[in-house]
Amino acid sequence: MRMVDIIEKKRDGLVLTEAEIEFVISGYVKGIIPDYQISALLMAIYFMGMTDDEAAFLTKSMLYSGDVIDLSNIKGIKVDKHSTGGVGDKTTLILGPLVASAGAKLAKLSGRGLGHTGGTLDKLESIDGCHIDLSEQEFLDQVNKINIAVAGQTAELVPADKLLYALRDVTGSVPSIPLIASSIMSKKLAAGADVICLDVKIGDGAFMKTIDDARILSRLMVNIGKSFGKTVIAFVTDMNQPLGLAVGNRLEVKEAIDTLSGHGPKDLETLCVEIGSHMIFNALQAETLEVAKKIAYDNLHNGKALAKFYEFIGAQGGHIDDLDHFVSVKEIVAYKSVTTGYIKTIKALNIGLASMKLGGGRETKDDIIDPMVGIILAKKIGEHVNCGDVLAHIYTNKPINEDILNSLTMAFEIVDYPIAIPPIILEIIR
16 A cells, blocks of 8 residues: 555545555554655645545544543443634533533543633633643542543544644645544544534634534534444534633633523523533433423522532632632723724634733743733623723733734724624534
8 A cells, every 4th residue: 555546546536445544544643654745645635525434434543543531430421522612612611510510421631722712721720729630540530429520631642633733734734624523523532422512613713614614514523423333412603702701711710600600691601501401411311401401501500510610620629719809910901992883793813812912822832821811891792882882801911012902903893783693502413
């Protein structure tokens, strides 16, 4: 078998076999096949696509390129969730304790953020004492004991994905749907859960820009999961404005606590109750989806999910001693509207970039995140504003420069006619 023949086969739009795909991934991980040949194949896949079977074969080869987590020692059905990334996306901090409070077992491996927002691990580590470097045994024991654990991904988990993504990033082949699907699903499958809920973001602040692409990606990931005997549900959700109001690590932790206390932003609560109900139902903790939804809603308002959050944080060494002073910055600056009208758009990417420029995200993997800084929106799409009304509050520990202000100015589009409030969940694909 020769790599050049495989490149030419995909270049010509033909279907690769499982053996050919395994030859490619195995050879690349072992260092036998050079970057330039893999780059050529990635570009051929970008232009010619892959069948569902090819994508499943690619996922399988990537999955078994390294360790696979064995969760069989955890009693019951294990659930997991994944978001394709979005601004203000703190759903894991809410969903995890929520479903755990209902009896579901959430065993989640998460990553760090690179770009305009922090990742789940960055948000957890912004809490004093909270650590994410659990051993495999500690991880399993914690889930068995309190129904939830969140830890960092190990270097041995899906090494093929790390190698391929680094190459995709510098060869212009990142936006390939089969490559995205295999990357996400190989990691989720390696993490060992029985039920996987996928939050596929669409819009300005997301990777998928159109609902058609989001549907294709969602269906492919669901089909890949099914081919491995997993229950997979994909939620296509709106990211044409930040999720909730808070953007920034500690600000998002505090908003998660507000939501777990029953008074979070409506869009964030709706999303967490909907996804949470599917996780609870598929973990066999409710007889019907409707009952699961009631459990999820009730536990956000009766203190059970909040108590589970603090139990979870405490189990991983964290503590929040004074919530009122949990976020402390040198200055909070009001960003005000210069016109009157209705908010049509809040470009999530621009809000995320403004937060990153304040120090709330990473431009390079070595950047140090300031956990205190960020932005809290005062208005959302559809709301009426008058000239001089506050659109957002900027939490900062350094002077606000023109670059940051320009990002905010570009984020808000205000028009003179009423705007309908968009739904947070656009479609559910099973």
